[in-house]
Amino acid sequence: MLKMSAQGLPCRTSEENEKIYKSNPHALKEKQDFDAFSKNFSAARKSKTGKMAETSYVIPVVFHIYGDVQSGKTVTYQKIVNHLQHLNDDFNGRNADYQTVDPFFQARRGTLKIEFKLAKIDPNGGCTSGVVFHPAKNGFGNGGGYDDQIAADAWDNTKYMNVYIQNDLYADGALNNSGVAWYPDSGMTASNTARVVFNGAYLYDNSYSTEFSATLTHEFGHFLNLIHTFEGGCTGTDEVDDTPLEDGKHTLACTQGTNCNGDRVNNENYMGYNGAQGCYKMYTQGQIDRMLAALEHPSRKSLWQAANLIATGVNSTGGLLTVNTSSFKEAVSNNGSFDTASIVTLSGKTFALSSGTMTSGTHFSHTFPAGIIPVITVNSNSQLTVTLTGNAANHQTVNNAKGAITFLPAAFTGGTADLTCTSLNYDFKFVDPYGIYFVDMPDATASAAQTWKAFKINKGDDPAFGSWRYTANALKIETYAKKLVCEAGTRNITLLPANSPISASSNFTAPGAYPNQLDLRTASYTNWDGKTGYVGFDYLIDGLTCYGWFKVTVDANGDGFSITEYAYNTQPGATIYTGMTPKTAVVLSTDTLYEADANDGGITTNAVISLSTNNGTFTKSSGTFTANTDYTITGVPAGLTAVLTLQSNSKAALTFTGKASSHLPANDAAVIVTFKDAAITGGIATLDNAAKTINLKFESPYGIYYVNNPDYVASPAAVWQYFDLGIGDNTEYGAWQYAANALKIETYGKRLVAETGTRNITKIAAGTSIGASSNFTAPGAYPNQLDLRTASYTAWDNQTAYVGFEYSRRGRTCYGWFKAKVTANGDGYTISEFAYNTQPNQAIIAGATGGITVAAPTNLVAAANSTSLQAVLTWADNATNETGYIVERASADGVYSSIATLGANVVTYTNTGLTAGNTYTYRVKANANTVSSDYSNVATAVIEAASAYCTAQGSNSYEYIKDVTIGSFTTTSGADASGYGNYTSKNITLTPNTSVAVSLTPGFSGSNYSESWGIWIDYNKNNTFEPSEKVINGLSSTGTVTGNFTVADGTGTTRMRIVMKYNGNPATPCDNIGDGEVEDYTVTFGASNPNPVTLNTPTNIGNSGVYSSGFYASWTEVANATSYEVQLYKTATGWTTTGTSTTYYLWIPKQGTETAYRFRVRAANASGTSAWSNYLDINLPLSGAEGNDLLMGKKSFSMFPNPATDVVNFNFENVNIATAVITIYNNVGAVIDTVRNTSSYTLKNLPTGIYHVVLTDGNFTQRKKLIVK
Template sequence: MSAQGLPCRTTEENAKVYRANPNSLQEKKDFDAFTKKFTLQRKSKTAKTEAVTYTIPVVFHIYGDVQSGKTITYEKIVNHLAQLNDDFNGRNADYQTVEPFFQPRRGTLNVEFKLAKKDPNGGCTTGVVFHPAKNGYGNGGGYDDQIAADAWDNTKYMNVYIQNDLYNDGALNNSGVAWYPNSDMTASNTARVVFNGAYLYDNSYSKEFSATLTHEFGHFLNLIHTFEGGCTGTDEVSDTPAEDGLHTLACTPGTNCSGDKVNFENYMGYNGAQGCYKMYTQGQIDRMLAALQHPARITLWQPQNLIDTGVNSTESSLMASVTTLKETVVNDGAFNTPSIITLSGGKTFALSSGTLSAGTHFTHAFPAGITPILTVNSNGQVTLTLSGKALSHAAAQNATAGITFLPAAFTGGTTGLSCTSLFFNLKFTDPYGIFFVDMPDVNISSSLTWKPFDIAKGDDTSFGGWRYAANALKIETYAKKLVCEAGSRNISLLGQNTAVGPASNMTAPGAYPNQLDIRTSTYTAWEGKSGYVGFEYQIEGQTCYGWFKVNVAANGDSFTISEYAYNTQPNTPIYTGMSNKTAVTLSESILYEAEANDGGVTTTSLISLSTNNGTFTKSSGSFTAGTDYTVSGVLAGLTAVLTLQGNNKAVVSFTGKATAHIPANDAAVIITFKDAAITGGISTLDNASKTINLKFDAPYGIFYVNNPDYVASSAQTWQYFDLAIGDNTEYGVWQFAPGALKMETYGKRLVGQAGTRNISLLTQGTSIGASSNFVTPGAAYPDQLDLRTSSYTAWDNQTGYVGFEYKSRGRTCYGWMHVKVEAGGVGYTVLDFAYNTKPNEPILAGNQTSATVLAPSNLTATANNSSLEVQLAWTNNAVNATNIVVERAGADNVFAEIATLASTAVTYTNTGLTAGSTYKYKIRAKANTVYSAYSNEVSATITANSAYCTTQADNKYEYINSVTIGSFNNVSGKNTGGYADYTSKTITVSPSTPTNVSLTAGFSGDAYTEFWGIWIDYNKNNIFEPSEKVIDGISSNGTATGSFTAAAFTGSTRMRIVMKYYSNPSSACDNIADGEVEDYTVVSGTVIPNPVTLATPSNIGNAGVYSTGFYASWNTVSNATSYEVQLNNANTGWTTFGNSSTYYLWIPKQGTQTAYQFRVRAKNASEFSDWSAPLTIDLQNGNLGVAQVDFTKSFAMYPNPATDVVNFEFSNLNAANIKITIYDHTGVVVAVLNNTVSYPVHQLRKGVYIVIATDGSFSESKKLLVK
């Protein structure tokens, strides 16, 4: 391979996986055996078969859009994929120039690798996903969690990762690496190809070298290097000659090993990378075709998956430039990266400017606090930005957010669009912190010269301690920087409390052996010293800092790394030598009474173990008081609850309501952890106790204050005053100038004139609240609010009210000041004031007391099950009420207002309720905005119907004589009372298949025209609903015929047949007058099978058994076009698993089940065979065989052909439960037999009959010949 590109390390990296997962190695060996059998099978076929084109959905993950100075774009990926598809299909320009000796061996694979057009959520995608720069995914271990987190479902997409540094070792010229088919990797979402973006077709120094991606795709389809093992090795392909693995031929024909010619132009060698990659061999094509049957690859090209991934869609689509959005470095839940959304394929947006409107043009699902803004750039492009901040934004809240465009967003609606949604991966970062780790000591000396270790966090966590030579000590950082002495690679000896951060002299290592030095012959500063090494690392591409504690021996020949700490906040220093104690932090030290003022505390506080990776002993559920913690200071009526949010956070909440809850009851609650709650015990904490102060309000009300007069006049132009009732209630009366009066509010608003800063003169009784026109003072002097100016004199010689708002613990409350202004506006006085302490509730100007509204009492609730309603009644005690408000709760116990009634109401009927539901009610009175307390709470249950409605009819003139539905027939005659219960008889219907109906009336005398109706209670609610009427109004004076197609349902339910004289029956209940009614049981069944005529498949076996599933196999049958495979389930009996058009079918592992029994039958459009004998497969043993005890359910008939009597035998079936149905060749039922083992056939006509035996879970059909 060219010196500009390092060799592919597929062999080495796959070996790492096999060493770590022996099951994967065994699977590889087993599949190699399958591949050989598959290849022989293909070679043994003599008939021509139509070529199959395989389509593989692909997603490219791009890590950094510039790699080795080369840009990575969507267009470059599209172009390279086109070149790669040409390579596989023999469309490459040099395919015809292959060395003549190897031209007969050339092979092509009918495959198209196509970029996915739908993402795993069903949203639009380009199939090219851009991520922040990251490296290392070429390693066969150590990055699996990150790879899986970025991957799209490996069973649906081939994942290709484009990174610049494949192994995160500083080498930027490794070309690519890939992994062979591996079920474990697919299951863990780590199956992949990794390729260097510098070698894409439009970036590479050599177009031929860019075909190394074709080489890697070959590995993905199980191709091995042609030189594997050198002259004595093998690539498991018969038509690729051995190679010595030296790759010295380059693009010159030649021989090696045993003198055989070398296929130097083969994609799976290295010679061709030097300018002449051209071909695969036919043997390699066979091996790739086999690979496409591997459990880890077979799902990719299935027809349904091609629909799910949208690869073949030709309609217009939406494309987003960025689909992974990362929280800002500020770590506050905000996002600042835009995404450009474009329309492809000629479709246009309905707007060409402005913004799209949520609810009209699109809907969205983003985390609480985030609002998407779609700004229209043109009719083909919009820009997505995210406004706001996510309320929850720890890494655990990483989410997929979606935007779905509505028809109004596009010209011509959504017609012509392949998809209308886009999904975005929102990446959050855990709250920043500094973490201390007392790591296992890394002791480096002459007896242990090298030891690798990892830190707990980062994109690349690897380091190593290293004794390079005697008295030569190094730290391997894998290209990460350490703090070093200026102009050298000598690692600085840092003392206690030294900042490690952006200002530090960070130095990168060189290539081997120029790693960074702790001790050399010329650098001895560390000898006999203990100190700190500062390091730099990356989290999601952001630079962060940490330190190691290092002790170097006095002789400079050994050292120990004993502990480290790191800061997760990007670009922020960490100071050396922090404590190893875990810091315990409290988010809120004060919790206030709930706004309801009822003694409840609805806010919470979060206790966090914030440093040094401290953890609780639990990660979910709640701590137990007395066992995990103690608590003191909790008021009667309240209970402290500590609920875990992960293993380092616990939410403190309070349930119940404090019995006493005025300010005098304020409490200090002390929570002290015990050893049982903390990993390592409380000795690891900096403080085991935390205090939360509970603060209560006085009962809400309107409070009047007759304050000392606050006066502004020519004699005293300014007076400061403080109402002292809230968060900030400071004011000042002010004569700004003669005839100019202001009120200083320190930024607070007053009720004023619209569009001005003039304070309104309010009259007594004016409501002051949220609907008032509050005005804000100017930003700076002298723009305070005006009471009087030369142009605003409404207050001259007037006494009135000023409306104000204030904050109480951040909640808005309202009040008034009583103000008197002198004639001519020479001065004014604040006489008194009043305020309402209930948040958001208005106050009336001049009102000095709270209104009292008496609560209703004696509330009762009475359920009326027949009319689905509840009647409420109560005693109305309020004489000043304006309304009565009714509230209701359902199963969620959440009350909501359902009615506002007149003030005198004492009853209410709640209608339209649901049978089987329980409802709770409470009511209260209100006087304008003042509410009473609640009444008592009551509940009522609407009982569901327990039986079908009764019905009756007068059948003295006509009656139902016979009913034929499908193959079912019942002759009944006249029934007593005009109704018959035939629910002991079962009618089978096939959902989605038309069912014929023949209904015959009987008459006592003359024949009359009778109308028919049939209902099926599909939803099994014991009600025959109008939507469940399947036969509607057919009529006849003899036999009425019709048909219906049953809706899908399961199990059995009730059918009611109504015959009514003269008119169409509109109801299945009550008295229908002249006519008759019959009830039957109806079940969802299957159609009668076609006659058995094909030969039964033989040689039932397997084509490979793996831990993840097995290949069921059989010999093919003449005239069969497909093969149905069934699995035997203990609960449901034989159930069809799938169909195959060839001699095998892959059956993946079902949950934890390891033993399987299957059978096969052959089919074509009009015929099928008998089922094969069943075979048992055991995944655990990787073998097959007939079970020691055969539990197979089956039945047999003899003699067959039969002339007199046919006998039935049953295996693992109870004859008492068996129903046998015999059909003639036209599908008409001849007989239905129960609890019998023989049947006389001498009365039957000669011919072929179909016999079906079933016990409800088992069903089997056989052909019977009667002579």
């Protein structure tokens, strides 16, 4: 940790951004691509030093203030203005100490002509100061868990830079973290979570050190993609060439010195930590280049566009209306009234009144919720107070609304002229009727097997909690600074009995900083051992304190516990009683029962139904309930008999006897038990729900399954790769180069086989048993995940071996292995395959694959036929046991789906009905029943765009057109596919009424033959080559032929066709000419060539970043070129210019809903242009991450197995299966099926391919891809 004043701690940008990359591999790929773009951008700038005009940038900013007092310091509009001025000085080199930079680094100093300006117009067109005040709230510095709240308050990230000022950045009770920011990321911008978060205690006018307050300059640097100068220590990089390495210890402070390789440390750099101790002064020129590149990122580029500066009003100079708050929250009385006020200030102009009240219809108009009337009191000719009278007719949260006050000319001296805007927008926030709410939550259990379980309650500003086995026989509840009821004078959590009041008079105790969170069990505090009781907690709703309780059960030995239920009161300050709810809660010990391990259709576990609150009781306490008298039951599978046995007067256990006659996953059942009045004391009217659903889950026959997965790699070039095995309840992992020569496997809490007493992952030899007796070890919290390689653990270096893993499948433990190969120097590794046993608690042998493998097809070739619009695929059959082949084709988003299922020994397939102008990509695999081979190589077929001209082709196996010279135009080509070459991208300029020399040369694959030539020019542009338009006729030779023709009158452009035919004069320009070849060119008529080819054609056509919102077309710059023209191709319109650039790239924004693009580029200068480059196809990714957006505590669902063959199973997290609706779409968007209240789906009637599965429960929607094999 930084050795500096404890008053301020450094930012956690690296750690928090890492969370984004680990949960969203698309974001990591985007970052890596943009790092490459930034390096090229910087190199291009260096090559043009002195030639480029400097661009000035303006960025609209909005500051969100959460609590106007932070650590005892006020946060005001003026303090934000003052700090922003200092920050702008820092970026522009106007800071007072800029000239005092260490002489060693003065030549490296750089400045950025940028101004961050407060927005003056809000997203709805109303006036704003650019500083918005909210009720106190914390935690927005976390890289997950608060996204919904962040986005709810955010202003459009494409128009405003959002800065959040909070006192407790991570909601962990620490008030001395300074700031954190996120690098450019298109996904964050799209979800309105791009941000800087900063502690208001360290604003320039609040901080103990004005230099430490420049940490906001540091955070803005992160927002523009700058990395810490010490990133990775002496072996790391900040991706900037002119910042020296740092060891990351930050011990120099403001004393010049050296470290690492003896280099001088740039300790005055804003992006280090040393300067925070009193000497932040500079950025380097390389950092300026990287920030300039960042301003070209899609998530930053829109901010500084001229239209956006107008829309946000940042450059307006007229009078400005501002408010101290832009929202009204319903009063605590909860009757639709409001008891707060808004102060309106006018600068640069005056109100027409200086006292009294303004009159509606004369001075202003308003659009407020029905029943609410604004009263505008005039405090002075520059200040008003807005209060609200009346009661809203509708005032639940669903009635939250926006309203506006629009001031009329009579309100101002001199009318509304010279005003930036005249309207003020307000948010009206209502509160649902108060109540006590009970939740039968998924158990949050902490144990030796899983030491941590995060969860969230349904309500609150900060709803996060965690069950935590801190160490053996030491248990804690993580509250993130929220208080629990504890024993007086201690941090020991009180065991509360039922019906205990929880209120302001309870002994609430706040946790300390790590490791001093509140204790449920310690060596000296064992009150909870073997007991079930209640824990009282407090929480905030919009900054107001409310109370609730958890029901907790601790193991008899004090080594684990579960939080199983909770209730909360939404009325601020109101008492709640433990175990008491408006109606008696009926809860299940589990809502899912699994088939017995014997896999025989039996169900050997039970589900206990409890009357959990209000001391509710059954009418009996022993024996069994009688079906149809005490309860009804439906959904019991044939062969099973349900029995409901009393365990006490508040608990009854549902068990099943017999064996289900059908017990595959497709036979899963939902059993519904509904109580009748006879079973419940007081009748079922006293219950919150008389019916409970218990799901019965059956299993497929057990087996060992082998998967040859796409390689999962961690390396210096790509330090992180997320992957999901898709085989169980939670089988997500990550390949991770944690640091140079330090390798980890992220297991998200799951255990791997490790060396005894360590976190070092065991190198398992082939043939070793992996099972219950293996030394499975759980990971620690970040950064203590399990280690594959460390400086002291090098057993894996240059080795290939097996890693043992365990996973949960339908709630039961199963085992598997990964095959991993570590590099010789330990700087990376690859996971190339894995296998798993589906039989619970049964071992698997390392290297065991289940015995069936299929050889993959090879030498896949795709031959395109643009005339017949088809592609003929051929491949080599290498398998001896295949039962068939699957042919797959990629869609525009790069996802493959099946287009054909073929029989065994088939080696060819013709894909018909293709579209002209498209490129198609294929792959093939062999199947042996349910086992698949690896995929073949990928093959591509290009179907040329349809032309209005007649088609022509030749057989060019022996001869082809090699060289063509017509006037000053010369080109060389080879043998073209199908004997036809479309060179209409090449332009030949002809001058009417002049003679043009022609030279034509054939090429041969072997011996020379006599070739005859013909040339046609479509002079009349009717898309037909007529006999009168044949300009070269009768030339023949075994070598070069020469001739000439006189150009007829013509204007504009048209087409030329050249035909070379073996041993015979070409009489027609159409159809199949036999042996020979045909080529087409574009002709331009003019007195002189308007576009002479004076420049080399751009090469290395590629992309410098592909995003859901567009892509960067890129190329290698051409000598003497001053600009570049870029064209896009569409089947309907052909090539169309989309933009020009003066450098090596051009941003191509997404065109409507199109995701597939084809572009080409040519160079230009004052003298002319180059030829067009080869084209390149680009596919944009689908917007939003799929399968990678699950953050702790959110609703989610998963599918397994995936890929699937016969049936797919659904696993739900915090989703009520009774209300879940699942819709299945094919890959072109057609609805296949909609199902409800189910946890599995049979796939037997679906063809193989990609499907999209959408889950919704009315309030939540999630989309995932399903692969059917």
